[in-house]
Amino acid sequence: MIRYVAGLDKGKGLYFLFVKSESKTAGGLPARPVLTSYYKSHHFRARPFDPYNVYTSPTAAVLCADAFQSMYSQMLCGLLDRLDVLRVGAVFASGLLRAIRFLQLHWKQLAHDIATGTLSSKITDSAIRDAVAQVLKPDPALSEFIASECSPGDWAGIITRIWPNTKYLDVIVTGAMAQYIPTLEYYSGGLPMACTMYASSECYFGLNLRPMCKPSEVSYTIMPNMAYFEFLPLDSAAANADAPPQLADLAGVEVGKEYELVITTYAGLYRYRVGDILLVTGFHNAAPQFRFVRRKNVLLSIESDKTDEAELQRAVERASELLRPWGASVVEYTSQADTRVIPGHYVIYWELLVKGGEGGGWPGKEVFEACCLEMEEAMNAVYRQSRTADGSIGPLEIRVVRGGTFEELMDYAIARGASINQYKVPRCVTFPPIIELLDSRVVETHISPACPKWSPRPN
Template identity: 25%
Template sequence: MINPVASLVTAAAQQMRRSFHGKAQHTESRQSQFLQTLLRTYQDTEMGRQLKLTAISSVDQFRAQVPIRPYADYEPWIEKAAAGKANVLTPDPVTYLNFTSGSTGKRKLIPVTWRSRQFRVKATNTSLFFALGAAAQKRQTSLGKILLTSSIELEGHTSAGIPYGPVSVGDLRQNNVFKRSLMAHPLMALEPVDSLARHYVCFLFALANPRLKVIGANFPVLALKLCEHLEQQAESLLTDLEQGTLASWLKLDEGLRSQLLTRLKAHPQRAAQLRLQRQQTGRFTPQMIWPHLNFITTALGGTSDFYLKRFPDYFGDTPIFGGIYASAEAVFGAYHSFNNDGAVLAIESGFYEFIPPEQWDVEQPKTLLAEQVQVGECYRILVTNYNGFYRYDIGDVVEVVGFYGKAPIITFRHRRGGLLSSVTEKTTEYHVIQVMQTLMAEFEVALTDFCITLSKEETPPPYLVNIELQMGDAIANPQAFLERFDQELQTIHASYAVKRRTQVPPPQLRILQPGSFATMRQQMIAQGIPESHLKFPHISEDRQFLTNLPVEQNITLSRPLS
């Protein structure tokens, strides 16, 4: 029987995709219209008056008159808005402040208004319609529920009473009734402060639904953590699913526990079915529990590829979808297909400029517009949006991988400044992730995680290749592994190859004890970084980073390579 709601949603998705494609054919004019409308709307704010926005009548004039700025230049203005002063950066009242995690730099506050949120939602909806279209192509047309496990706990309130917290918290708290109805659990299931308790409660609701369609996680590493929790708590979960109970050991506020118990029901048949499958397979994975999954949605680009290599073990061939490429400050793109890390520039959510590499060290660089970029080239991306930012430099480096109509398709590669240099070679996370993926395949070994640091004992310092093997794995020839790391990095990174011949010392391999990276993550969380937004670096110039972790084995090269 055809589901009328699903049919309506599919038809709406097709219409929205056609509409967006038509707009993408006229990217230049759409971007110009977006900018002019924003400038007229914001011209009477304090920032707008300082920038003399009323005098700007063209894109070229905007680029000539308004300087490129980093977050530090906005901070005094944001502090005034956070304290409750009106009309500072935005004409609309600030209703929320996105609070960045701080895992890749200083924590930031980003003003959010009802208007700025609508433009973020527009990009989210565009990506949703792309996802529904991709699912329809696979004949996965039915509308279904999504499992989420990220927290909705606020960080706090400003002196003016404005709530602040991670961007995902603000998005979830402000979701409309329709989007909340798509969740496999009530919103209150995301309230537990304890991470394990929150995952557990969300699992219980989702386990009752054999036709779950989507699993969402902010980052791939969190999707893997979700899977680990699921397998580790399988027996307890099945008992609670069978009886409609909540394990007494869960760290839950008693009031919340009581509310959750009123929503939980016993599902003895479903529990018996899952218990039998677990006994037969020895596993308790999402692909076994929910065989009708349409896709997994999580962040793509950057460091994601390293963790995505482990997805088949838990999700089989379930497609991966990126949703939106965004930060706390802005939306940059909407993903348009499964298993593709290219996002279509969000031409309806911001005005974008691109800085070519030869201009990166210029104080006020010349920029390119969306239709002027070239496929295969990397650029630093700037954004002007309704959060009150003008030509804002977040530091993201993106690669243009194609075009959708005349809108560029971009992939996040790394954050500028996130570089590793023994001398001046400028190694990026993208470089080392490519190398590690090659080595894992070549040596048939799985890594829990890795991070390349610099020695604090030598000048210039050698690279320290810190790795943690998955339980039960071993490298038969660590010396060969290290040699291949050195060779492969020289192959893909010309600057490293040149400097390695005469200046950069041979790298060293440090095999860390099991649980080392979990310990580091807990330390970062204890420092105040929200778990759902923790981005663990794969390179670090902090020479104290990882130094206190126990090392199982140290390996050096027996001969220098050049």
């Protein structure tokens, strides 16, 4: 980064970092995300001073599992150090937008704490209170400034208005996170967005050697010392479904082709299919460079959640059972990840068939709300934790469309060149005209009335 941005050792980074609650496997082994493991490790807790990596957030705030207390204290400390902040970031773009939404909702209390030099009674974690007490002093001028920026309700460029020395945003905006780019541009006043690395819980893959390039141009250079990397060509996998896969190594990939990433790691994973689809864009010396295209088979994603077609199908089937007493059934469905509000949430479009006769009738509001919750109960543990413990995903929404809507959807696709013989209803839609068509046919909208069950303990 210092090759592109000067003076990063002269200020601080406002990074919103969080741990997630741990769970245990049925055999009693601890299970937690890789970043939670890192933040709780000695490497993070006792890290030596590095002028290029000074955070405004106290370590105690990062390690607090209560999402509200962690966010509140990190935002407060970021406001106190606002003139020292040179970069603002989070792991995912959605996390940074959640922080901005938090500021919109709680700026009055934050300004009050800064004016009085006292921490809100809602913060009960003793380690956080001790850490914040070292930096929180009465500052009426700063409090008035925050109020003047937030009270009008104009949030355009709020990041650079409150943190005027910010040089760039440090967030992942590739893959599913690309949907957040326009919103980040709105809040930041067009600051550059740096995607610095490509990694997962399984392995550290590569670096972006041009971190200040446009998000659409991001390519990652694979670091061959991190693991043994192989690549499954997508075209050969599809053409020879019954034949053994023919894998390419790092030296055998071709520019312009897409591959599924396969890794063998020092930790013991052997030819593990990560599920990431990558496009070869070039080489740095002899090391190939890849653009992240998408997650394989993932339909919906708001943050770290990943819902595939089979899981969505099971959730719809479970929820549709609640319609049976009314003689109703789901004829067709599709979905979208709606990120126009913060936090984002799943939207499921249903077209219903309601039979006449005994037991027939249109289900009431309570039935549809129960269907929303039933779908959420059917989702995976990562989704339910994000909904229940973290608040990073909003309530699931069912939008009931009028009869014949999915026929109109097919007609639209055929008019654009799709084959009538090969057409299948898309289980997730992202194309704005299709979303507009669906929304224009909505007759009822229902929101999940409660959070799904989630526990850090195994079922």
